[in-house]
Amino acid sequence: MGQKINPLGFRLGTIQTHHSLWFAQQKKFSIGIQEDEKIRSCIKNYVKKNKRRSWSLEGIAHIRIKKKIDLIQVIIYIGFPNLLIEGRTCGVGDLQSNVQKEFHSVNRRVYIAIKKIEKPYRQPHILAEYIALQLRNRVSFRKTIKKTIQLTEQTDTKGIQIKIAGRIDGKEIAHVKRIKMGRIPLQTICAQIDYCSHTIRTIYGVLGIKIWIFLNHEKD
Secondary structure, three states: OOOOOOHHHHOEOOOEOOOEEOOOOHHHHHHHHHHHHHHHHHHHHHHHHOOOOOOOOOOEEEEEEEEOOOEEEEEEEEOOOHHHHOOOOOOHHHHHHHHHHHHOOOOOEEEEEEEEOOOHHHOHHHHHHHHHHHHHOOOOHHHHHHHHHHHHHOOOOOEEEEEEEEOHHHOOOOEEEEEEEEOOOOOOOOEEEEEEEEEEEEOOEEEEEEEEEEEEEOOO
């Protein structure tokens, strides 16, 4: 059996749920998907623009959207919420108003809530962002991967697999590096596996990052 399917889509309906919860008619379905993408892009751009330090992590694991007739509920799962909670010049209120203005919706109100993740380095999106930041700052590939695995070991995960493709460390020929620690049962549906793919631009070109994290089995 090939392993070409997205691990999250492979487990939908069993142990994985959608990050967007709403209903629409067939003709308006594509419009709803575009709205979700617009909301997520606006939130990520706002957090990226208002970071206190250029080298700090955004820390957004994922964004869950629930749509009602006159309300759009957005829950941001973030590992480092200091920017949105403790900031004086920017926060949830400013973010909510910016999304509402960007969304151009008069009939529906946007409500944004923040949920902090207790173990941020257990999330593949945050790990991919950390790897991308290190590689963009010309930190060696081996040192970056070693530090990433150390951060993952502190979160009691059962396995991690990292795949990076491109001109790694400025090599003339693009190649693929794959590092695996522990177990990654991709073909076991009841295994809780989190996954993400991330693209970064460096001075040597574009690098692609894929991360699989094995959390535990459903029965555990």
